[in-house]
Amino acid sequence: MENSQEQNNISREKEFDAAAGASDNAPEEDFDPAADRAHRAARVQEIKRKRKADKKAHQKARRKKKRLQRKKKRRKINRLSIIIVVLVCVMLGAYAQRIIQLRVENRQLKEQNQQLKEERKDLQKELKNVNSDEYIEKRAREQLRLVNPDEILFDFSDDEDKNDSK
Numbered sequence: 001m002e003n004s005q006e007q008n009n010i011s012r013e014k015e016f017d018a019a020a021g022a023s024d025n026a027p028e029e030d031f032d033p034a035a036d037r038a039h040r041a042a043r044v045q046e047i048k049r050k051r052k053a054d055k056k057a058h059q060k061a062r063r064k065k066k067r068l069q070r071k072k073k074r075r076k077i078n079r080l081s082i083i084i085v086v087l088v089c090v091m092l093g094a095y096a097q098r099i100i101q102l103r104v105e106n107r108q109l110k111e112q113n114q115q116l117k118e119e120r121k122d123l124q125k126e127l128k129n130v131n132s133d134e135y136i137e138k139r140a141r142e143q144l145r146l147v148n149p150d151e152i153l154f155d156f157s158d159d160e161d162k163n164d165s166k
Helices: 002-020 033-129 133-143 157-165
Strands: none
Touching: 033 133
């Protein structure tokens, strides 16, 4: 059993030396140049395959990294777009509220203007009548409680006030 283990160890060392290019340590009688060339060619092919596989893996990793970067950039752009849309909506809401407020104020001012116009018309009519005898007599009776010399003034306002207070 020990003998077979020694033989396995020796064969492993030979394979290792051949793979490492240390074939000059091997005995001359075991050296086969054709086998060595074939072994080296196979080793070169294996190295090329590994390099090619590593290159593909590296390219794939780079593509994946770039794809993730583009995705992150799109997310940033989407977030920025959402923020801009929200800000625009808030601003439009504020402007709409201001417009509504101005319309209400405008309507109130128009109503006030209409009332003032009516009051102005009434005052203009009154101004035309101010110098007439009828107007002066009417105002004297209402405001100053004056009467003509042949008239008697009856004042019932005190009786109504007493009745109201009871």
